[in-house]
Amino acid sequence: MKTRCLILLAVFSLSAMAAAAQAAQVRVVATNSWTAALAAAAGAADIVTLAPTELRHPAEYELTPSDILKLQGAGLIVSTGFEVMAKRLAEAAGSRKIRVLRVDADYSLATLRASIQAIADVLGTQDKARTSIAALETFLSSWKQELRDDGLYGAPILVHVFQEPLMKELGFTIKGDFGPAPLEAAQIATLSAQKVTCVVDNWHNEVAAPLRETMPQARYASLINFPGPYGTKTLLDVLTEDRRILAAAK
Numbered sequence: 001m002k003t004r005c006l007i008l009l010a011v012f013s014l015s016a017m018a019a020a021a022q023a024a025q026v027r028v029v030a031t032n033s034w035t036a037a038l039a040a041a042a043g044a045a046d047i048v049t050l051a052p053t054e055l056r057h058p059a060e061y062e063l064t065p066s067d068i069l070k071l072q073g074a075g076l077i078v079s080t081g082f083e084v085m086a087k088r089l090a091e092a093a094g095s096r097k098i099r100v101l102r103v104d105a106d107y108s109l110a111t112l113r114a115s116i117q118a119i120a121d122v123l124g125t126q127d128k129a130r131t132s133i134a135a136l137e138t139f140l141s142s143w144k145q146e147l148r149d150d151g152l153y154g155a156p157i158l159v160h161v162f163q164e165p166l167m168k169e170l171g172f173t174i175k176g177d178f179g180p181a182p183l184e185a186a187q188i189a190t191l192s193a194q195k196v197t198c199v200v201d202n203w204h205n206e207v208a209a210p211l212r213e214t215m216p217q218a219r220y221a222s223l224i225n226f227p228g229p230y231g232t233k234t235l236l237d238v239l240t241e242d243r244r245i246l247a248a249a250k
Helices: 003-024 033-042 065-069 086-096 107-125 126-149 164-169 185-192 209-214 233-245
Strands: 027-028 047-048 078-080 099-102 156-160 173-178 198-202 219-223
Touching: 003 107, 027 033, 033 047, 033 078, 033 107, 033 126, 033 233, 078 107, 078 156, 086 099, 099 107, 107 126, 156 164, 164 173, 173 185, 185 209, 219 233
Parallel strands: 027 047, 027 078, 078 099, 156 173, 156 198, 198 219
Antiparallel strands: none
């Protein structure tokens, strides 16, 4: 009886491993480098990225006829739903019966966990997702400790709305936000009256130049979200680079 149970357990384990391997080989089409990085963290192995990584504004990329050809053989499309291409991509996916999964994209732990897990639940790669999430949790915990050691945890800052989730995750005190539209005169006056340690801009659509002039005493950092700049590829690459940029801010 014991031998039979062991054999059944072994067969079950092998079947589960085979299923996970097959799921990981599902071709995933990602709208841009950020959704691609989320898919990779979830365990996807075959990923096609539509928006070129060298673009400064990947979310504004328009779908092209050649991109439609890239959907051939795809089993899943990962999108945030806010890309310029989102509607056309959904229509193209529908005609080919490809599943479209919409996920959120920011660097708060809650969003990272939810988005990575959602993709993994489709692919059947939950073990890989758990490993990736644990690595991100460890990294952000380490970054927070570094900020505490440097006396910056809880420091008052002004932040671009697209970098606000990460800054809140790191424990900064948000005294005001701005963007994505260019700053107007009234906003400049209101924000400039705040006493802050740092102004955190978004590299992909920087708008804080006026504040650099009106608040020369504050540090300035322009952080990235989409992998690509500075040789980044993964979610951890982006966080590592942003950590470096923030530490070097002057």
